[in-house]
Amino acid sequence: MTTPSNSDDIFWMRRALAQAESVLYTTAPNPRVGCVIVRDGRVLGEGATQPPGGPHAEIRALLDAQARNETVEGATLYVTLEPCSHFGRTPPCVDAVLAAKPARVVVAIGDPNPLVNGQGLARLRAAGIAVTTGVCVEQALAINAGFISRMSRGLPWVWMKMAASLDGRSALHNGMSQWITGPEARADGHHWRARSCVVLTGMGTVLKDDPLLNVREVETPRQPRRAVVDGLFGIPESARLFDGGPVIVFTAREDAAKAARLAAKNVQVVVLPGPTPGRVDLVGMMQWFAQAQFNEVHVEAGAGLSGALVAAGCVDELLLYLAPVLLGDAAGMVRLPMLEHLDAARRYAFIDSAQVGADLRLRARVEGAWRTLMQRVALPPIAS
Amino acid sequence: MTTPSNSDDIFWMRRALAQAESVLYTTAPNPRVGCVIVRDGRVLGEGATQPPGGPHAEIRALLDAQARNETVEGATLYVTLEPCSHFGRTPPCVDAVLAAKPARVVVAIGDPNPLVNGQGLARLRAAGIAVTTGVCVEQALAINAGFISRMSRGLPWVWMKMAASLDGRSALHNGMSQWITGPEARADGHHWRARSCVVLTGMGTVLKDDPLLNVREVETPRQPRRAVVDGLFGIPESARLFDGGPVIVFTAREDAAKAARLAAKNVQVVVLPGPTPGRVDLVGMMQWFAQAQFNEVHVEAGAGLSGALVAAGCVDELLLYLAPVLLGDAAGMVRLPMLEHLDAARRYAFIDSAQVGADLRLRARVEGAWRTLMQRVALPPIAS
Numbered sequence: 001m002t003t004p005s006n007s008d009d010i011f012w013m014r015r016a017l018a019q020a021e022s023v024l025y026t027t028a029p030n031p032r033v034g035c036v037i038v039r040d041g042r043v044l045g046e047g048a049t050q051p052p053g054g055p056h057a058e059i060r061a062l063l064d065a066q067a068r069n070e071t072v073e074g075a076t077l078y079v080t081l082e083p084c085s086h087f088g089r090t091p092p093c094v095d096a097v098l099a100a101k102p103a104r105v106v107v108a109i110g111d112p113n114p115l116v117n118g119q120g121l122a123r124l125r126a127a128g129i130a131v132t133t134g135v136c137v138e139q140a141l142a143i144n145a146g147f148i149s150r151m152s153r154g155l156p157w158v159w160m161k162m163a164a165s166l167d168g169r170s171a172l173h174n175g176m177s178q179w180i181t182g183p184e185a186r187a188d189g190h191h192w193r194a195r196s197c198v199v200l201t202g203m204g205t206v207l208k209d210d211p212l213l214n215v216r217e218v219e220t221p222r223q224p225r226r227a228v229v230d231g232l233f234g235i236p237e238s239a240r241l242f243d244g245g246p247v248i249v250f251t252a253r254e255d256a257a258k259a260a261r262l263a264a265k266n267v268q269v270v271v272l273p274g275p276t277p278g279r280v281d282l283v284g285m286m287q288w289f290a291q292a293q294f295n296e297v298h299v300e301a302g303a304g305l306s307g308a309l310v311a312a313g314c315v316d317e318l319l320l321y322l323a324p325v326l327l328g329d330a331a332g333m334v335r336l337p338m339l340e341h342l343d344a345a346r347r348y349a350f351i352d353s354a355q356v357g358a359d360l361r362l363r364a365r366v367e368g369a370w371r372t373l374m375q376r377v378a379l380p381p382i383a384s
Numbered sequence: 385m386t387t388p389s390n391s392d393d394i395f396w397m398r399r400a401l402a403q404a405e406s407v408l409y410t411t412a413p414n415p416r417v418g419c420v421i422v423r424d425g426r427v428l429g430e431g432a433t434q435p436p437g438g439p440h441a442e443i444r445a446l447l448d449a450q451a452r453n454e455t456v457e458g459a460t461l462y463v464t465l466e467p468c469s470h471f472g473r474t475p476p477c478v479d480a481v482l483a484a485k486p487a488r489v490v491v492a493i494g495d496p497n498p499l500v501n502g503q504g505l506a507r508l509r510a511a512g513i514a515v516t517t518g519v520c521v522e523q524a525l526a527i528n529a530g531f532i533s534r535m536s537r538g539l540p541w542v543w544m545k546m547a548a549s550l551d552g553r554s555a556l557h558n559g560m561s562q563w564i565t566g567p568e569a570r571a572d573g574h575h576w577r578a579r580s581c582v583v584l585t586g587m588g589t590v591l592k593d594d595p596l597l598n599v600r601e602v603e604t605p606r607q608p609r610r611a612v613v614d615g616l617f618g619i620p621e622s623a624r625l626f627d628g629g630p631v632i633v634f635t636a637r638e639d640a641a642k643a644a645r646l647a648a649k650n651v652q653v654v655v656l657p658g659p660t661p662g663r664v665d666l667v668g669m670m671q672w673f674a675q676a677q678f679n680e681v682h683v684e685a686g687a688g689l690s691g692a693l694v695a696a697g698c699v700d701e702l703l704l705y706l707a708p709v710l711l712g713d714a715a716g717m718v719r720l721p722m723l724e725h726l727d728a729a730r731r732y733a734f735i736d737s738a739q740v741g742a743d744l745r746l747r748a749r750v751e752g753a754w755r756t757l758m759q760r761v762a763l764p765p766i767a768s
Contacts, residue, residue, distance in 0.1 A: 165729070166704060166748065167717040168552020180726060310710055318710075320550060324732040324748045326702075328691055328720025333551040336712020342564060345549070348708040350744050353737045360734050362744065364550065364708045 009078070009106050012038050013136045016078045017108070019048040019057065020143050024195045025220045026051050029293035031111075031147040035061035035079045037072055037102070044070035051222075058083050058093040062100050072100040080108045080140045082379070085123055086115040094120045104130040108140030109377035112152040121379065133379035141377055146197065146295030149316070149369075152376035156197070156289045157369075159317035160299040160306055161189055162333050163359075166322055169330035170303065184357025185321040189300075190217035192319055196298035198225040198248070198289065202305030203235060210240045213300070224298065229285070229305055231278045233258060233269075242267055250280045250288075282312040307335035310346055317365040318348055324358060393462070393490050396422050397520045400462040401492070403432040403441065404527050408579045409604045410435050413677035415495075415531040419445035419463045421456055421486070428454035435606075442467050442477040446484055456484040464492045464524045466763070469507055470499040478504045488514040492524030493761035496536040505763065517763035525761055530581065530679030533700070533753075536760035540581070540673045541753075543701035544683040544690055545573055546717050550706055553714035554687065568741025569705040573684075574601035576703055580682035582609040582632070582673065586689030587619060594624045597684070608682065613669070613689055615662045617642060617653075626651055634664045634672075666696040691719035694730055701749040702732060708742060 019034025027033075027049045035057035036046040045068060047060025055063070058079055065072050083093040083105075097105065105124050110133070111117065125131050141148060145157040163181045164170045170180065179186065193199050194215045201213060206228055213226040226247045228235060233251040237258070241247055242265045249262065252273040259269040270288060274281035289297055299309060309315050339345055348364035355361075403418025411417075411433045419441035420430040429452060431444025439447070442463055449456050467477040467489075481489065489508050494517070495501065509515050525532060530541040547565045548554045554564065563570065577583050578599045585597060590612055597610040610631045612619060617635040621642070625631055626649045633646065636657035643653040654672060658665035673681055683693060693699050723729055732748035739745075 164552065166552070166702065166732070166746070168548065168550070307712055318550065322746075324734050325726075325729045326694055326718055326720060326732075327723060327726075327729055328716070328718050329722050332712070334710055334712050336710060338713050339711060342709075342711075345709045345711055348550070348710075349742065350708050350739060353739075353744060355734060355737075358733065360737060360746065362550070362706075 008041075009132060009135045012036055012076075012078045013080070013106060013108055014139075015043075015046070016057075016080050017136060017139050017143065019046055020080045020140075023048040023050070024143070026222055028052075028197050028222070028295055029147070029150075030056075031081055031144040031295075033057035033079065033081045033144075035077065037061050037065050037070075037075050037077050039075040044068065044072060044075055053089050056084065056090060056093050058097055059090070062096055065100075072102055074101070074103045076104040076106060077102040078106045078135075080136075081144065082107050082109070082111040082116055082118070083120040083124075084111065084113070084116050085120040086113075088115075092120075094123050097124065098127050098129075102129060104132070106132045106135055107379065108134070108136050109144075109148075110379040112148060112376045114151075118379065137374070137377065141373055144295075145316075145370075145373060146297075148373050148377055150290045150293070150295050152373060154290050155286050156294050156297045157316050157373075158286065158297040158299060158309070158314055159192070159196075159319050160301075160309065160315045161192060161319045161321075162306065163189075163321040163323070164333050165325045165327040165330075167326050167328065168333050169327040170333045171331040180325070180327075181321045181323045181359045182357040185323075185359040185361065187217040188356045188361060189319075189321065190215050193224060193298050193300075194218050194220040194222075196224045196296040197294040198227050198296075199298045199300060200227045200229065201299075202301040203228060203230040203232075204302040204304050205300075206230075206235060206239055206241065208302070212240055212243065214245070225294070229280050229282070229301075231280050237261060237265075250285050252278050252280050279308075282309055282314050286314050303332055303335040306333065310334055311336055315366070316369045317363060320362045320364070321356065322360045322362060324360070392425075393516060393519045396420055396460075396462045397464070397490060397492055398523075399427075399430070400441075400464050401520060401523050401527065403430055404464045404524075407432040407434070408527070410606055412436075412581050412606070412679055413531070413534075414440075415465055415528040415679075417441035417463065417465045417528075419461065421445050421449050421454075421459050421461050423459040428452065428456060428459055437473050440468065440474060440477050442481055443474070446480055449484075456486055458485070458487045460488040460490060461486040462490045462519075464520075465528065466491050466493070466495040466500055466502070467504040467508075468495065468497070468500050469504040470497075472499075476504075478507050481508065482511050482513075486513060488516070490516045490519055491763065492518075492520050493528075493532075494763040496532060496760045498535075502763065521758070521761065525757055528679075529700075529754075529757060530681075532757050532761055534674045534677070534679050536757060538674050539670050540678050540681045541700050541757075542670065542681040542683060542693070542698055543576070543580075543703050544685075544693065544699045545576060545703045545705075546690065547573075547705040547707070548717050549709045549711040549714075551710050551712065552717050553711040554717045555715040564709070564711075565705045565707045565743045566741040569707075569743040569745065571601040572740045572745060573703075573705065574599050577608060577682050577684075578602050578604040578606075580608045580680040581678040582611050582680075583682045583684060584611045584613065585683075586685040587612060587614040587616075588686040588688050589684075590614075590619060590623055590625065592686070596624055596627065598629070609678070613664050613666075613685075615664050621645060621649075634669050636662050636664050663692075666693055666698050670698050687716055687719040690717065694718055695720055699750070700753045701747060704746045704748070705740065706744045706746060708744070 429449025
């Protein structure tokens with residue numbers, strides 16, 4: 001049995017999405033999920049996915065209802081992602097939902113995880129529960145684009161953070177770049193670092209800025225991994241990055257002795273030579289990330305690596321902070337092969353523009369990549 | 385007597401501003417003014433400034449009320465700019481307002497024209513009419529920034545239209561630039577041409593694109609003047625620009641014979657040498673525009689002239705169309721002297737960002753210039 005969605009459904013699903021957003025920094029490699037249980041316009045219980053090993057959103061919401069002495073039988077349960085139907089680190093959520101006997105379950109998007117993939121919904125339907133799908137699909141996908149991408153494409157969702165002047169300059173000709181954008185934009189950038197699974201940079205940035213690449217400007221109980229692309233494996237072993245926290249160095253050159261010394265500093269060295277000598281296989285690196293359960297990659301690199309990632313088709317989204325300033329003759333944002341025709345340029349679609357302090361944050365994404373994910377999370381309306 | 389503004393005042397002033405916006409293309413060199421006459425929440429009459437020589441907004445609104453058989457006595461009159469108190473091409477509006485005996489007049493901004501400058505309001509007050517000032521000041525100034533700038537600074541309000549990729553490139557290395565942005569952005573650009581008094585470009589653009597510089601993509605009964613900066617007076621006499629419509633060429637080099645030949649084509653040649661040999665005095669050119677009653681200058685030029693105007697402090701506002709595309713190694717937007725420090729960069733403040741087709745239109749302005757105008761239109765609350 002399927003019932004259509006309505007404006008009430010959108011209202012409550014937004015509340016479930018807000019639950020999911022509240023755990024943006026903590027659930028990786030699991031998806032961020034929110035759940036709200038409602039009867040007659042009243043919330044009986046709600047919750048969000050806990051850190052790995054902890055309960056998922058549905059269980060949290062059911063426990064919350066229990067703690068409030070509410071019975072869920074006959075109520076409507078809103079959940080931002082199809083409930084899981086398999087044993088992972090925790091038992092299947094769909095069993096707990098079935099036991100609670102809601103009359104209706106509303107789901108935003110399907111879970112393309114081959115262990116779920118519609119089976120959760122099929123079991124609900126078999127038990128006579130009314131199921132509505134496809135409420136707030138875009139928003140639900142945006143929260144978990146990384147998880148969905150890993151499950152459906154075998155690739156993480158990759159965004160590239162850049163900061164530049166209005167005329168697209170990221171540094172003066174003398175290399176001076178700190179700070180083109182203001183403190184609010186920097187803090188906002190750290191929010192994006194915090195939600196990612198890994199912060200990726202290039203060797204040029206390590207040499208120029210010696211960055212820590214950790215999350216500082218926003219509070220988070222979890223630090224993303226840090227990674228450097230260093231084709232020739234020339235990275236100084238004294239880099240500030242090697243502070244004892246886990247780091248990955250991708251390189252095209254074997255050096256067992258250096259790798260062993262770095263391993264003592266909690267650095268994993270991954271040798272991934274690409275077709276060009278001395279260059280890392282960037283697509284292979286992204287596949288490696290997905291296999292290692294990294295959902296979202298936050299790139300924060302110079303014009304060289306940024307351009308190489310764009311040219312290799314590895315970037316799904318641009319996160320661009322524009323300062324209201326003109327710099328004129330200065331360093332560009334991305335180094336790309338010269339184009340002879342505008343048709344050959346890499347095209348994106350704007351999805352957001354927001355003022356952040358004095359600066360503007362623009363987001364644009366590769367429409368094809370997004371459409372692929374949208375197709376993979378679409379749940380056909382279920383016939384009764 | 386002064387009464388405070390309230391939310392009703394804002395509502396009706398917005399309607400008067402909409403009247404003013406409806407004549408954006410036609411009133412130059414006069415300001416665009418809107419007027420609405422209201423009693424008990426009902427419009428008695430409304431109108432906007434007609435083309436030069438025609439009636440001003442207040443007269444139009446009074447005539448409209450007359451045509452509807454409404455009496456204005458005791459009503460409230462909203463007007464976006466202080467009513468004029470001098471004889472120009474038409475008699476003073478303040479006389480007509482006084483004769484209609486409204487109980488109250490609400491004015492957005494003062495008119496810094498030395499022939500008005502508070503005298504209009506003083507005469508209303510002397511007649512016992514309640515006057516409220518300062519409603520929707522920013523919006524009212526934005527509609528007439530050019531007129532206000534000319535009256536108060538002896539300079540036009542200058543915006544610079546640019547189109548670029550996300551990484552600030554305005555053309556490929558081979559010069560290909562048509563079209564980085566889409567048709568909607570181009571049409572929007574023509575709207576800005578249409579409202580301006582003059583469309584200004586440089587010799588580089590004439591040689592590269594041989595543009596017409598007229599308004600084509602939006603309907604307008606008036607074409608703005610067209611002007612070219614051509615320091616060495618090398619402009620080809622066969623340029624498409626010289627189509628019989630009026631054109632101004634600013635140059636640093638005298639050539640009476642060429643000037644005479646161009647005059648026959650309706651081209652005015654203005655010799656304005658600057659301190660650098662072969663270069664036009666750009667600040668002098670802007671003063672010339674103001675003296676010739678040009679309110680708003682729309683710059684649409686290449687990186688050379690654009691950079692020179694920015695460096696000379698001639699640009700008040702940036703009108704930037706960003707295409708969601710990365711071009712990498714390609715031509716920049718503005719050529720500016722190299723900077724050694726970010727503090728030396730030209731700073732603007734974002735005032736608007738809007739999606740236009742697939743592109744984004746950003747507007748940013750020089751805060752100091754705007755503040756100067758704000759100060760000149762501020763009307764002190766009038767004590768009773």
